[in-house]
Amino acid sequence: GEDVEQSLFLSVREGDSSVINCTYTDSSSTYLYWYKQEPGAGLQLLTYIFSNMDMKQDQRLTVLLNKKDKHLSLRIADTQTGDSAIYFCAAAEGGSYIPTFGRGTSLIVHP
Amino acid sequence: NAGVTQTPKFRVLKTGQSMTLLCAQDMNHEYMYWYRQDPGMGLRLIHYSVGEGTTAKGEVPDGYNVSRLKKQNFLLGLESAAPSQTSVYFCASSSQLARVRTEAFFGQGTRLTVV
Numbered sequence: 001g002e003d004v005e006q007s008l009f010l011s012v013r014e015g016d017s018s019v020i021n022c023t024y025t026d027s028s029s030t031y032l033y034w035y036k037q038e039p040g041a042g043l044q045l046l047t048y049i050f051s052n053m054d055m056k057q058d059q060r061l062t063v064l065l066n067k068k069d070k071h072l073s074l075r076i077a078d079t080q081t082g083d084s085a086i087y088f089c090a091a092a093e094g095g096s097y098i099p100t101f102g103r104g105t106s107l108i109v110h111p
Numbered sequence: 112n113a114g115v116t117q118t119p120k121f122r123v124l125k126t127g128q129s130m131t132l133l134c135a136q137d138m139n140h141e142y143m144y145w146y147r148q149d150p151g152m153g154l155r156l157i158h159y160s161v162g163e164g165t166t167a168k169g170e171v172p173d174g175y176n177v178s179r180l181k182k183q184n185f186l187l188g189l190e191s192a193a194p195s196q197t198s199v200y201f202c203a204s205s206s207q208l209a210r211v212r213t214e215a216f217f218g219q220g221t222r223l224t225v226v
Contacts, residue, residue: 001170008151033214042115042201042217043154088153090215097142097205097213103153 002026004102006089011108018076020105022089027070030094034063034074037086037104046074046087051094076107084109113137117202117218124192124225132187132221134202142205143185144169144215145177147198154201160185161207192225199223 006022024032030051035043049056049063049072056063062075072091076083086106090099115136124130134143141162146154156169160179174196176188185204189196199222203215 031213035217040220042219043203043215044217045214048214092213097207098144098156098159099205099215100156101146101154103151 002029002091002093002100004089004091004100006102006105008103009106009108011110012079013110014079014081016079018079018083018107018109020074020076020087020089020107022072022074022102024070024072024089024091024100026091026093027067028093028095029070029091031092031097031099032063032065032072033090033092033099034061035088035090035101037088039085043088079107079109081109081111083107115202115204115216115218117200117221119221120219121222122224124189124223126192126194126225128192129188129190130192131189132200132202132223134185134187134204134218136183136204136216138204138206138216139182140204140206140216141182142207142215143179144203144205145175145185145187146201146203147171148201148220149198157187194225197223197225
């Protein structure tokens with residue numbers, strides 16, 4: 001089955017860019033997602049990308065997809081303290097649509 | 112629009128007790144999921160359902176049972192709770208009819224402690 005890997009922690013200064021990386025194993029993954037989880041809350045979708053895209057930009061968020069290397073990244077420009085949260089990468093295969101999640105990356109933003 | 116609602120939000124159980132977690136969604140989604148979240152382990156799929164009356168095992172199904180008698184509800188049961196089942200449980204749902212947007216929508220979670 002699908003395996004999704006991401007680093008557990010990232011620390012940045014306020015105003016810097018943050019880059020969270022993710023790798024997945026199933027080359028048939030069609031849908032790739034980034035979710036954000038704030039303390040004590042459920043997961044909320046941040047952005048998504050289809051496997052036929054290389055890049056997607058949404059305000060401060062940029063998602064890059066390298067399908068050959070099965071590597072996904074999320075860049076947050078001008079990171080703010082309010083961006084401190086756990087970010088989950090998820091991949092879903094086109095046939096089942098059931099998402100597999102990574103372990104989550106805790107982003108800590110220092111003032 | 113309430114989205115995905117989980118009840119209860121918190122629960123403390125004694126070892127060996129049973130309980131049912133309820134998940135309700137009002138988005139007419141076909142797929143529903145139960146995940147558990149443990150520190151450093153991310154989200155692991157317990158069971159899922161692709162439609163009313165159907166259920167299937169996920170990555171960590173042992174010790175849990177589920178039922179999907181109505182499309183909008185997905186129940187997770189613990190027959191004999193164990194301390195290893197202390198976790199935060201999340202329910203989610205998604206639509207597979209809209210091929211463009213298929214992301215999962217999550218409830219707020221149930222924090223379960225088994226003592």
